[in-house]
Amino acid sequence: ATLAGSVFGDHCSPISDTTILSSAGAGCAHLEHVSTQMLYACVVAASSTVGYVVSGLTHGSLWPGFVAGLAFMVVTMLVLRQRNKQKDEVQA
Known part of the structure; x- marks a missing residue:
């Protein structure tokens, strides 16, 4: 969980060196x-949170x-894919 949080923070931070x-590379x-x-x-963060909560409720079962x-x-x-399809249809 600690590593997942740090990767999330690094990925979303506008002052991160990798960002x-x-x-710049792109x-x-x-x-x-x-x-x-x-x-x-x-x-990914929300999915990880769901996984951690379920794992905790099932007493650490993987x-x-x-x-x-x-x-x-x-x-x-x-859901996001369907939403984008509907958005594209409206714009067409």
Whole structure:
């Protein structure tokens, strides 16, 4: 959990060296890079949180937490994909 939190913070921080180098390497505006990566990092952080909570409720059992976190991530990505399809249809 500590490592997951530190990676999340590093990925979302606008003053992180890896974020600055990634935006420079991609040739895009720094804050634009941070804003585009925020959604991905938040989905993974929320999935991890669900997995940790389920794992804690099942007394540290690995598989229920893993499955719950994975299921949460898949459902979230499907919802976001459907939302983007609807948004594209409205714009067309």
